[in-house]
Amino acid sequence: MVSTDRMRFLIVDDFSTMRRIIRNILKEIGYVNADEAEDGQVALSKLKGGSFDFVVSDINMPNMNGFQLLQSIRADESLKGIPVLMVTAEARKEDIVTAAQSGASGYIVKPFTKATLEEKVQKILLKAGR
Amino acid sequence: MSDGDDLYRNVGRLTRQLHDALHELGYDRQLETAVGSLPDARNRLSHVSRLTGQAAEKVLNGVDRTKLELRGLADGAAGMAEALRADPVGAIASGRLMGFLDEVSASTGRADAQLTEIMLAQDFHDLTGQVIRKVVTLAQGLEAQLVKLLVECRQLEEAATGRPGEARAAAPAGPVLEGPVVMAAGRCDVVIDQGQVDDLLESLGF
Numbered sequence: 001m002v003s004t005d006r007m008r009f010l011i012v013d014d015f016s017t018m019r020r021i022i023r024n025i026l027k028e029i030g031y032v033n034a035d036e037a038e039d040g041q042v043a044l045s046k047l048k049g050g051s052f053d054f055v056v057s058d059i060n061m062p063n064m065n066g067f068q069l070l071q072s073i074r075a076d077e078s079l080k081g082i083p084v085l086m087v088t089a090e091a092r093k094e095d096i097v098t099a100a101q102s103g104a105s106g107y108i109v110k111p112f113t114k115a116t117l118e119e120k121v122q123k124i125l126l127k128a129g130r
Numbered sequence: 131m132s133d134g135d136d137l138y139r140n141v142g143r144l145t146r147q148l149h150d151a152l153h154e155l156g157y158d159r160q161l162e163t164a165v166g167s168l169p170d171a172r173n174r175l176s177h178v179s180r181l182t183g184q185a186a187e188k189v190l191n192g193v194d195r196t197k198l199e200l201r202g203l204a205d206g207a208a209g210m211a212e213a214l215r216a217d218p219v220g221a222i223a224s225g226r227l228m229g230f231l232d233e234v235s236a237s238t239g240r241a242d243a244q245l246t247e248i249m250l251a252q253d254f255h256d257l258t259g260q261v262i263r264k265v266v267t268l269a270q271g272l273e274a275q276l277v278k279l280l281v282e283c284r285q286l287e288e289a290a291t292g293r294p295g296e297a298r299a300a301a302p303a304g305p306v307l308e309g310p311v312v313m314a315a316g317r318c319d320v321v322i323d324q325g326q327v328d329d330l331l332e333s334l335g336f
Contacts, residue, residue, distance in 0.1 A: 013256070015255060015256035015259055017252050017253070017256055018253060018255070018256040020252075021249055021250060021252060024246075025246075025249075025250075028246065060260060060307040060309055065307065089256070089257055089260055089309055089310040090307055090308060090309070091308075091310070091311045091314075091320040091321050091322070092308055092311075092319055092320050093319055093320065093321060093330055094319070095307070095308075096321065096327055096330055096331065097330070100331055100334055100336045107327050107331060108324060108327070109321060109323070109324055109327050110253060110310070111250070111253045111257065112253075112324065113250065114246055114250065116324050
């Protein structure tokens with residue numbers, strides 16, 4: 001089990017403002033160790049190059065979108081166990097179902113509150129036994 | 131017949147020829163499609179205007195509340211300093227100092243919550259940015275259609291015949307992902323809040 005302050009997050013979003021917002025909220029709720037990526041491609045390369053415990057990812061991004069990133073993570077033997085929380089403006093039911101079927105650990109629609117992000121992160125970690 | 135009448139008649143004839151040529155080439159339908167995308171662009175821009183307005187209100191309200199907290203703290207500190215200077219023992223013995231420290235703690239907590247709200251309000255950059263990208267795509271599609279039309283019209287003018295058009299402007303490929311929902315009213319294929327997301331996932335056993 002990784003302690004809260006050592007747990008390493010990867011925040012994936014093409015908007016730097018949103019990455020900063022998520023990073024700040026994670027810090028406020030006790031997760032200070034986070035890195036950022038601007039799309040799925042950069043995220044995947046960072047994930048393969050370092051040890052991350054949690055991914056918070058947008059869906060609609062250039063180069064490699066969040067669904068493709070999620071599928072790549074779940075298909076990779078060394079990465080497939082990492083919880084992936086989708087935080088996105090995609091509100092179509094079919095997108096939510098696709099995310100769940102592709103192995104997303106949780107789904108948050110933007111705009112969201114600090115309480116929602118905190119609740120989902122903790123619920124996922126509890127379920128993963130971390 | 132005056133020169134003015136001739137001019138009007140010629141303009142009328144050219145307009146009819148252009149209309150017929152456009153119809154023959156199928157451009158009237160393409161233009162209709164292009165123009166049909168304008169209300170969508172208008173809705174999206176109205177949505178952007180609404181979101182930025184809401185974000186600005188949220189930030190201004192947060193700033194007002196935070197300033198109020200800071201003013202309360204500054205006034206409280208000034209009063210406390212005065213009390214300590216006048217009667218240090220009494221200020222502590224009466225519990226006034228402890229009361230002030232408790233209030234400092236509560237007030238900074240409230241100010242911190244307001245700052246978090248201000249930070250979260252910046253999500254408008256992401257949400258409106260996605261919508262604006264869609265409008266830019268719509269505008270590019272419209273531009274492509276109009277440029278194509280101009281080129282064809284010039285060729286028509288040169289050939290002075292209504293020959294069939296060649297390659298038509300391809301419709302821009304629709305993006306797979308929709309982005310933020312601009313008009314959720316009357317739609318049953320989208321969720322409108324986090325509660326609906328959670329219900330849907332729960333119904334699927336997640």
